[in-house]
Amino acid sequence: MVEYIKSLDEFKSKIGGSKPVIIDFTAVWCPPCQMIGPIFEGLSKKEEFSGVEFYKVDVDEAQDVAKECGITAMPTFK
Numbered sequence: 001m002v003e004y005i006k007s008l009d010e011f012k013s014k015i016g017g018s019k020p021v022i023i024d025f026t027a028v029w030c031p032p033c034q035m036i037g038p039i040f041e042g043l044s045k046k047e048e049f050s051g052v053e054f055y056k057v058d059v060d061e062a063q064d065v066a067k068e069c070g071i072t073a074m075p076t077f078k
Contacts, residue, residue, distance in 0.1 A: 001041070002024070002040065002041055002044050002054045002055060002056050003055055003056070004055070004056050004057065004058060004061075004062075005023070005055050005056070005057050005062060005065060006061060006062055007062060007064070007065070008062070008064040008065050008068055011057070011062070011065045011068070014053065014055055017053065019051060019052060019053045020051070020052050020053070021052070021053045021054075021055065022052055022053070022054050022055070022077060022078070023054075023055045023056065023057055023069075023077065023078050024036070024037070024040045024054075024055070024056045024057070024075060024076075024077055025056075025057050025059055025066060025069065025071045025074055025075060025076040025077070025078070026056055026057070026058060026059065026074055026075055027058060027059050027060055027074050028058065028060070029060075030074045030075065032074070032075055033074050033075045036075050037056075040054065040056075040077075057069075057071075059071055059074060
């Protein structure tokens with residue numbers, strides 16, 4: 001299961017590592033987010049992406065992270 005980033009400090013820590021990071025900025029009320037979620041989860045389990053870290057950010061739960069990244073629409077991937 002893809003881990004949720006819950007704070008700006010945690011976000012900065014995760015993106016500061018040596019591996020590339022892909023983040024799905026999502027919201028529970030967003031139908032397109034719910035549709036793409038299982039696909040994002042599936043990609044995180046594929047062998048060819050084993051060198052990439054996958055995370056999610058709930059924009060309502062971690063508004064500081066969404067603001068830091070300039071997120072204005074969901075889903076957004078960075």
